[in-house]
Amino acid sequence: MINLEFDGMVFQEGNTYVAYSPKLDVSSCGGTVDEARNNLKTAVRLFLEEAEKMGTLEEILRESGYEKADFGDWQTPRLIATELMSVHG
Numbered sequence: 319m320i321n322l323e324f325d326g327m328v329f330q331e332g333n334t335y336v337a338y339s340p341k342l343d344v345s346s347c348g349g350t351v352d353e354a355r356n357n358l359k360t361a362v363r364l365f366l367e368e369a370e371k372m373g374t375l376e377e378i379l380r381e382s383g384y385e386k387a388d389f390g391d392w393q394t395p396r397l398i399a400t401e402l403m404s405v406h407g
Contacts, residue, residue: 319363319366319367319370320366320370320375320391320392321391322362322366322379322384322392322394323394324339324341324342324362324394325339325340325341325394325396325397326338326339326355326358327339327340327397327400328351328354328355331347333349334347334348334349334354335347335348335349335350335351335353335354336354337354337355337357337358338358339358339362340397341382341383341384341394341395341397342362342365342378342382343382344358344361344362344365345358345361346358346360346361379392382395383395
């Protein structure tokens with residue numbers, strides 16, 4: 319199994335907190351922010367393990383914007399900023 323950094327964001331839907339990794343397109347949820355974060359880490363780990371078993375891990379990471387460094391680790395595409403925006407018609 320590889321070690322991999324990923325960006326995650328947490329938002330609230332009703333009484334549930336949803337944690338989401340936009341680059342990997344993996345999400346999970348929980349009753350608290352910490353629970354949602356921990357569940358996302360588990361979901362990402364399981365997703366990566368399955369992709370590795372299927373032989374599609376490298377393809378998925380490249381399509382998600384990761385780049386393989388010279389020393390063999392994957393370089394994470396960084397989420398630069400998130401902010402609440404609006405448009406008015």
